[in-house]
Amino acid sequence: MEHCFACDNDYAYLGTIPHRGTCPACGSSVVTPAGDLSIVGVNMWESANGLSTIRVTTADRSARHFEFTIAARRGRGKLVYLVIDGTEVPVDAVGSVPATVATAVTAHGIRINNPTPAQSL
């Protein structure tokens, strides 16, 4: 099931996979990934207060960018920002991060606490 974060439309994509990465209802590109995500870049930095922030930039098959920002303290992180194709998406609508992103974050020694998935990417 695909999901549009712009108009909250859930839709099943009929036809060839991957889909084109646009919502059939409103035409927005702020929808779940088309095909698998691949890692474009990983940046991590630490604040003076001991909070680590890791940003994982990924791209899907339609070349849209998905930018996941995870904040972590003592090796435990959670998703705080998700930007799809330049638009910030409320993270409580996202649920879990994709396995590709979780793997990249784990490689930096941070375990993600996934909330109950509302919408898995």
Ligand SMILES: [Zn+2]
């Ligand atoms: Zn839509």
